[in-house]
Amino acid sequence: MKQLTLSGTSSRSDILIGRGLLGQAASHILEVFSPSRVHIVADSNVAPLYLDKLASQFDLPVSSTVIPAGEAYKRLTTVETIYRDLLEAGMTRKDLVIALGGGVTGDITGFAAATFLRGVSLCQVPTTLLAQVDSSVGGKTGVDLPEGKNLVGAFYQPRLVLIDPDVLDTLPAQTFVDGMAEVIKAGYIANPDILSMVSAPDYRANIENIIYECVKMKRDVVAQDERDTGLRMILNFGHTVGHAAEKLGNYTALTHGQAVAIGMVAAMQISNQLGTDTDLLPGLIDILQKVGLPTELTNDREEIFHALLSDKKKMGATVNFILVRTPGKAEIVPIAAETLHPLILNL
Known part of the structure; x- marks a missing residue:
């Protein structure tokens, strides 16, 4: 088992990575927390697989909320359902909420935990690769609005x-x-060794080490910029155009991973338009296609431009784009809207 610690300004996260951890979850949880009761939130896909396996490990009262699976349900109405279940279960501020599932479950549950009774203890048990390497670590929580992704959160x-x-x-x-x-994003913005591991024919056999390297990278970034005002922005590589494409597809036409893949290609194309010594686009497309991710933006470019103007990364009249011109080194580049418009149209 591997362990990492993320120390924030007023908090600490212990991150344990190891095969078989879910079957020993309660023992690790009760080493850290002393709740009188536990509430587990899982979605309709994960609950049949793992909810009972986790709940049965505790010798104290356990309640649960099963939410519908999918980004389309990452809404305030779902958070309200969790609030009501927490109240019905008699949860107090000394008790524990566990997010058991993928990125959507983790984001929704984290936001509910942050705001219920102004904050109850939270444990993340991510069950998808996306959640394990990214969304479960770092403390970003939130829900979507019709106007855009993750516009309400904490x-x-x-x-x-x-x-x-x-x-x-x-x-x-x-x-x-x-x-x-x-995973590929982490390799491009900070650690090219990850790209080498993914390029191996049997990379899935090495997935535990790949997860560790991704989490370690994110831990290091978040430790320097917990509130996403500087360095942490590099984690948004691929997300600016990606979020716009998700929004235009009503969060159902593309998965988050597919959107980020397309968004990374778009960001690399913008790098090339602005000028770069090395064209990294062919290598990025090759590795994305190797693992089975899409690389072509199919949305109308004018619609993409207007959708990304509502993104959180827009600052006044500029949009912060994350560009990579050297593998392992990301740049935060503010681009004025009038400059960005033709760049998007030329994707």
């Missing part, structure tokens, strides 16, 4: 994150592939 660090690579064996193939977009 920074709220989980005290404990338990990552069990064994649960990835039950993922549908496409769900696993979606997570690879965040």
